[in-house]
Amino acid sequence: MTKTIDDQLFFEVAGQVIGKARYDEMKNCISHSDITVYQHCIKVAYTAYSFAVRHEIPCDLRALIRGALLHDYYLYDWHDPNKGFRWHGFKHHRFALRNAERDFPLTGRERNIIYSHMFPLTFWCLPKCREAWIVTLADKRVAAEETLKKYRKKA
């Protein structure tokens, strides 16, 4: 039996983050293809949330949503060669965490979600809770979909 997803909780928690502080700046940054980092983070958060609810994984859903929404809060366009953002894949989790800590009150779990979301590329930043594992998987799934979309467009 498929568990129904309670969108109300998602939107209530998302409302604490989306549109607050510098969140809207992510609308100006591209993730992959023509998807903005703003759209990407919301998609990752909803994918992670619905996965946890559907499979009834015991976890802190509020932390999961907040951490996922902020996992790419690095606030620059990594495609811009003039800005010299080298090694984006290896570094942006740190920039995202620094910005998120500055702009939002974060729990330890939320910090770990942001810090470890590039695992295993950043193999030294281990996901230390279920929420972080779910977000890192959701991020890869959504990023793969976005990248496929880019290549389908080119074909």
Ligand SMILES: [Fe+2]
């Ligand atoms: Fe990322």
Ligand SMILES: [Fe+2]
């Ligand atoms: Fe991401």
